[in-house]
Amino acid sequence: MGIYKRISNSHDETFSFAENMAAHLKPGDVILLEGDLGAGKTTFTKGIAKGLGIHRTVNSPTFTIIKEYQGKIPLYHMDVYRLEDAQEDLGFDEYFEGDGVTVIEWAHFIKDQLPESFLEIRILRLEGDQRCIEAEPVGNRYVSLCEESFG
Template sequence: MDKWTIKTTSPEETAQLAERVGELVQAGDVLTLEGDLGAGKTSFTKGLAKGLGVTRVVSSPTFTIIKEYKGRIPLYHMDVYRLDEGAEELGLEEYFEGEGVSVIEWASIIREQLPNDRLDIVVTHAGDTTRELSFFARGIRYEQLCKELATWATH
């Protein structure tokens, strides 16, 4: 599994990076987001949604578990932080194999339900407004996506 790390120095820069990811993702892609509270997981998802052409306001699905948004391809935004049990009953695999992009915050909670091929993203604080985003590609599709992203980030 390869790792790519990109540092951003402002919320706007993080959103631009996420927007670029949104431009690169395809139907059926699965992205996981890990990081402390307030690290920027939902902010990242808002930028990703912009890259997908989502026009609705994106907010955390903490209490609803899953929110769906229409864009170039659908966005399935999941926050499983409050999920104690019952992940199997949610039918997550239908989302993962569906026509949209699945973004799962706190994905380690449902590790057993996640597909093997996916892009794991860890967001960490590296200063007041600086974030370090580590991308772990699990599968050839995501290695290619990360290489395109790394090329974009160095320009």
């Protein structure tokens, strides 16, 4: 399994790429998002939400940890940056094994609680609004997702 890469030249391109990826997502999919503050993790999640038919405003659940949105497939958006105890059992596995797509910002904080297969996406700042979107699939399901999404 390799790393898939795409250069995004703007917030709109990042949003559109994620929106198009959403067409290939299935219930039970888990997407990890890593990147510096302001890199575009929430923009990416907003694109996924739109692609899943979610019309509500999507913003980072920094203080609530988990926000749930209903669309064609439910979206469970997590931000575990402020989680004080990484070992705290918040029932993450119920989301990972549930009927929706789970997107986790700052997932490295709960690495011991992650499922055995997932797609890790790293958003790296380049110049200006340009970003490098790197995806590392863990598990055959996510290799297929990358092949469909990255072309």
